Amino acid sequence: MAKQKLQFSPDNPPLLPLSRRSVLQALGISSTAAVLGSGLAQAAGSAAAAPGDAAEPGAQILNMTVNGEPHSLKIDPRTTLLDALRERLQLTGTKKGCDHGQCGACTVQVNGRRVNSCLSLALMHEGDAISTIEGLGTPEQLHPMQAAFVEHDAYQCGYCTSGQIMSAVALANEPYGTSDSDIKEAMSGNICRCGAYSHILKAIKQARG
Amino acid sequence: MAPSTSVTVIGQGLPRIDGPKKVSGLAQYTSDHHFPGLLYAVPVTSTVAKGRITALDPRAALAMPGVVEVFHQGNFAGKLFRKQASKGKVDENRPPLSDNTVSYYGQYVALVIARTFEQATEAARAVKVEYASEPPNVSMRLAAEEKTSVDTERGDVDQAFTSAPVKIDQVYTTPVQTHNPIELHASVAVWNGEQFTLFETSQAVMNHQMVMAQMLGVQPQQVRIITEYLGSGFGGKLWPWTHATLAAAAARELGAPIKLVVDRAMMFQTVGHRTNTQQRIRLGATADGKLNCVSHDYLFHNARLDTYKENCGEATGFLYSTPNLRAAWSFARRDIAPPTSMRGPGAVPGLYALESGMNELAVALKMDPLQLRLANQPERDESLDLPFSSRHLTECLHTGAERFGWARRDPRPGSMRNEAGAVVGWGMAACSWMAKALPAKATVQLAANGRARVMCGTQDIGTGTYTVVAQMVAALTGLPLARIDVVIGDSSLPPGPMSGGSMATGSLVPAVQAATQAAIDEALQAAIEHDPRFAGKAPGALAFDQMQVSIKGEQGKAVLLQDILQAAHMDHVSGEGEGAGSAEAQKHYSQHSYGAHFVEVVWQPEIARLRVDRVVTVIDAGKVINPQTGRNQIEGAIMMGVGMALFEETEYDPRTGAPLNANLADYIVTTHADAPEVDITFLDYPDMTLNPLGARGIGEIGLAGIAAAITDAVRHATGVQVRDLPVRIEDLLDAPVGLAS
Numbered sequence: 004m005a006k007q008k009l010q011f012s013p014d015n016p017p018l019l020p021l022s023r024r025s026v027l028q029a030l031g032i033s034s035t036a037a038v039l040g041s042g043l044a045q046a047a048g049s050a051a052a053a054p055g056d057a058a059e060p061g062a063q064i065l066n067m068t069v070n071g072e073p074h075s076l077k078i079d080p081r082t083t084l085l086d087a088l089r090e091r092l093q094l095t096g097t098k099k100g101c102d103h104g105q106c107g108a109c110t111v112q113v114n115g116r117r118v119n120s121c122l123s124l125a126l127m128h129e130g131d132a133i134s135t136i137e138g139l140g141t142p143e144q145l146h147p148m149q150a151a152f153v154e155h156d157a158y159q160c161g162y163c164t165s166g167q168i169m170s171a172v173a174l175a176n177e178p179y180g181t182s183d184s185d186i187k188e189a190m191s192g193n194i195c196r197c198g199a200y201s202h203i204l205k206a207i208k209q210a211r212g
Numbered sequence: 213m214a215p216s217t218s219v220t221v222i223g224q225g226l227p228r229i230d231g232p233k234k235v236s237g238l239a240q241y242t243s244d245h246h247f248p249g250l251l252y253a254v255p256v257t258s259t260v261a262k263g264r265i266t267a268l269d270p271r272a273a274l275a276m277p278g279v280v281e282v283f284h285q286g287n288f289a290g291k292l293f294r295k296q297a298s299k300g301k302v303d304e305n306r307p308p309l310s311d312n313t314v315s316y317y318g319q320y321v322a323l324v325i326a327r328t329f330e331q332a333t334e335a336a337r338a339v340k341v342e343y344a345s346e347p348p349n350v351s352m353r354l355a356a357e358e359k360t361s362v363d364t365e366r367g368d369v370d371q372a373f374t375s376a377p378v379k380i381d382q383v384y385t386t387p388v389q390t391h392n393p394i395e396l397h398a399s400v401a402v403w404n405g406e407q408f409t410l411f412e413t414s415q416a417v418m419n420h421q422m423v424m425a426q427m428l429g430v431q432p433q434q435v436r437i438i439t440e441y442l443g444s445g446f447g448g449k450l451w452p453w454t455h456a457t458l459a460a461a462a463a464r465e466l467g468a469p470i471k472l473v474v475d476r477a478m479m480f481q482t483v484g485h486r487t488n489t490q491q492r493i494r495l496g497a498t499a500d501g502k503l504n505c506v507s508h509d510y511l512f513h514n515a516r517l518d519t520y521k522e523n524c525g526e527a528t529g530f531l532y533s534t535p536n537l538r539a540a541w542s543f544a545r546r547d548i549a550p551p552t553s554m555r556g557p558g559a560v561p562g563l564y565a566l567e568s569g570m571n572e573l574a575v576a577l578k579m580d581p582l583q584l585r586l587a588n589q590p591e592r593d594e595s596l597d598l599p600f601s602s603r604h605l606t607e608c609l610h611t612g613a614e615r616f617g618w619a620r621r622d623p624r625p626g627s628m629r630n631e632a633g634a635v636v637g638w639g640m641a642a643c644s645w646m647a648k649a650l651p652a653k654a655t656v657q658l659a660a661n662g663r664a665r666v667m668c669g670t671q672d673i674g675t676g677t678y679t680v681v682a683q684m685v686a687a688l689t690g691l692p693l694a695r696i697d698v699v700i701g702d703s704s705l706p707p708g709p710m711s712g713g714s715m716a717t718g719s720l721v722p723a724v725q726a727a728t729q730a731a732i733d734e735a736l737q738a739a740i741e742h743d744p745r746f747a748g749k750a751p752g753a754l755a756f757d758q759m760q761v762s763i764k765g766e767q768g769k770a771v772l773l774q775d776i777l778q779a780a781h782m783d784h785v786s787g788e789g790e791g792a793g794s795a796e797a798q799k800h801y802s803q804h805s806y807g808a809h810f811v812e813v814v815w816q817p818e819i820a821r822l823r824v825d826r827v828v829t830v831i832d833a834g835k836v837i838n839p840q841t842g843r844n845q846i847e848g849a850i851m852m853g854v855g856m857a858l859f860e861e862t863e864y865d866p867r868t869g870a871p872l873n874a875n876l877a878d879y880i881v882t883t884h885a886d887a888p889e890v891d892i893t894f895l896d897y898p899d900m901t902l903n904p905l906g907a908r909g910i911g912e913i914g915l916a917g918i919a920a921a922i923t924d925a926v927r928h929a930t931g932v933q934v935r936d937l938p939v940r941i942e943d944l945l946d947a948p949v950g951l952a953s
Contacts, residue, residue, distance in 0.1 A: 081330040081334070095240070098443070099396060103876070103877065156231075161239055163394045168235060195884070198887070199848060201889075
């Protein structure tokens with residue numbers, strides 16, 4: 004018997020719940036092909052909802068606010084705040100760079116304070132208010148810090164940028180001084196491997212006024 | 213035909229057009245993609261560096277919640293293929309999981325697929341693997357194991373060195389360095405039964421397509437590679453790695469989309485590194501500082517199965533004038549994963565050695581190192597016997613020295629202080645990087661909605677390609693950047709250049725220009741055919757500017773192209789363009805970029821603190837299309853150079869062969885607090901032999917030479933000449949310029 008194809012489409016999010024057996028069975032099912040473009044990735048956010056109990060034994064309920072919106076998630080206790088944001092809520096503006104709190108790419112704000120979301124389990128944030136880059140501003144209406152980053156070319160690849168900006172915005176409320184060396188020290192938890200540091204410094208100084 | 217506005221947009225430091233998406237978290241990087249039914253793949257990595265797998269038991273992992281499959285040699289061998297030698301580039305040609313041999317620590321030995329990342333991660337730890345292992349050789353001390361090859365040779369180096377009145381003979385080493393872009397390598401693989409759509413972290417989507425098709429055993433048109441945004445690569449993401457083939461093959465086997473994100477420890481194991489180098493430099497000179505010989509013998513390591521060349525002699529043959537010269541190389545194999553290109557491959561470690569040698573020769577001559585360089589500038593490339601296309605190194609040296617204040621330098625080590633009273637050291641070096649262009653194609657559309665769209669199978673790795681391509685189109689159409697859509701990062705587009713070797717921009721210029729011009733020609737043709745006001749006119753009698761067509765001399769009566777197209781029921785006109793690359797020009801010219809670095813370090817012996825405080829860099833890289841993004845790149849290279857000189861080294865455990873400091877706390881890169889003050893100048897002489905704008909690349913040259921300038925500044929501050937990078941504080945504890953001085 005010729006191997007037949009599986010179908011994936013936004014209308015038919017298949018293979019959930021998925022086990023090894025169901026996948027092997029599914030390999031025998033015919034369908035038409037769907038080419039998936041990046042537009043679908045956005046649409047897929049709601050389709051790929053959190054799996055249920057049977058799929059994730061031990062999952063617990065987590066209630067938290069993200070960018071002002073309340074969320075109730077059933078979540079594996081091993082899930083970091085970073086992975087909950089990225090893989091469950093599809094808030095992929097927050098980036099994964101090391102999973103060890105060493106690079107700062109995953110910086111978000113928890114109740115107004117900056118944290119490395121990779122170092123914090125999601126379930127520790129019951130009742131917390133999380134702010135991510137998506138909640139700060141949009142391309143049409145940028146937060147002053149975001150606008151300053153664009154103006155001063157305070158990035159190259161842009162991958163560390165969300166973390167840099169979330170860090171920089173939170174920094175304004177921290178008891179650091181305002182000299183260049185104070186800002187540089189306070190921003191040293193956010194690595195920019197492209198090395199756009201002087202541009203980041205200029206952007207932060209402008210946005211702080 | 214080009215309107216008068218064309219000159220203004222080239223050379224303007226315009227903000228990146230992709231900036232608003234990057235700062236708002238909307239730019240989609242590879243691992244941001246998500247699909248219904250997505251499964252997560254986590255590799256199991258080898259805990260030995262040399263040996264073979266004797267047993268692999270996936271049962272415990274398969275029994276864990278959410279686990280869908282565990283792939284290993286027993287059920288995966290034969291799913292992937294080797295690529296042909298001549299088609300496409302890859303650094304590790306052995307298909308993963310194809311046999312039970314292990315040739316480096318961290319090699320993928322199994323792949324766990326589960327419904328969530330957490331489930332896959334825990335199950336990967338539960339796969340039991342037993343090995344028969346042998347002690348690995350990961351020694352960084354190298355001896356030539358292969359026949360020595362000569363890069364370039366003239367005169368009689370050995371005789372000249374023997375008789376040289378003043379000479380130096382030193383060995384310089386650079387350690388393994390790891391690219392460590394902050395974006396982890398990743399693949400999101402989708403197989404729909406007929407075609408692969410592969411979201412990849414790739415600096416070269418076209419090559420990626422060619423290689424993946426061969427390794428997956430399908431036709432190239434069945435593979436589409438997408439890299440819309442790349443979280444930088446520095447060479448490490450040029451060629452496909454084993455995780456990419458694993459993810460794609462797993463997607464096909466399971467009929468489900470697969471996401472595989474390489475973790476930071478694996479980033480030190482399976483996605484390449486800059487090989488270590490061991491370079492002997494022998495320089496001889498007359499007493500008044502004329503070089504009479506340059507000898508550069510270098511070694512590097514390679515993996516067991518694949519062969520890579522770290523081309524340290526790239527700039528040696530032409531940087532200085534000398535009648536006697538040889539650059540030659542060999543390598544040794546180690547039980548280490550395959551090395552690959554890292555930013556400025558070859559020239560960066562090579563110029564660290566050559567320029568360190570020049571600085572030490574200057575000391576031996578009691579001559580200013582700047583004067584030594586100025587005294588040995590060649591008139592033409594003495595290695596190739598070709599004229600330079602555009603070389604302004606002398607001006608770089610003069611301009612840099614002036615901006616830095618080099619004339620105030622007191623050559624005695626430890627003799628200079630800054631305003632705070634701390635010891636400062638000054639050092640300098642020259643740099644060079646090749647200027648090449650690759651064949652490229654592009655398509656440009658001018659649409660009835662008043663916008664232009666440019667399409668090319670290249671990618672923006674953080675260098676600003678989106679923006680500079682838009683500038684190229686703007687220059688010819690007169691459109692503002694806000695009305696130009698740049699569509700790149702997709703292998704289904706007209707084949708474009710890789711983002712490597714600082715070649716992308718220079719390769720794109722002729723293709724994008726030709727495509728834009730062809731689209732403009734089509735627009736004029738449409739006007740003649742469909743608009744009665746232009747009927748019967750010759751195309752040469754018409755002008756095109758800012759999406760308006762007019763009769764030359766009657767620009768006041770211009771007609772909007774969108775009105776012409778709408779009346780003609782046309783969505784757009786389009787043009788295709790092609791660039792031939794620089795292969796022909798290289799037969800006639802020696803094409804390179806040049807530059808000079810001047811560095812100030814601060815040395816505080818009482819707390820053994822050393823930092824790079826100030827860098828002045830002058831770069832001769834042809835026409836710089838966007839000075840803002842260009843300056844950012846040079847500055848970023850200098851930041852990486854600070855890391856190369858003072859921090860970066862991947863260390864291997866001699867017992868297990870494991871990279872020991874495989875994380876971003878122990879592999880130290882330059883942080884914000886380490887960042888020196890930087891002053892960058894572009895000379896901006898267009899190199900018209902390379903492309904019609906005279907633009908050369910700028911991604912790599914800033915990292916060449918900078919480490920030699922820093923170690924020379926360290927010597928000037930401390931009296932200690934460090935030849936083995938990175939400079940460590942323990943190298944300086946006995947410094948002549950210490951507490952006692």
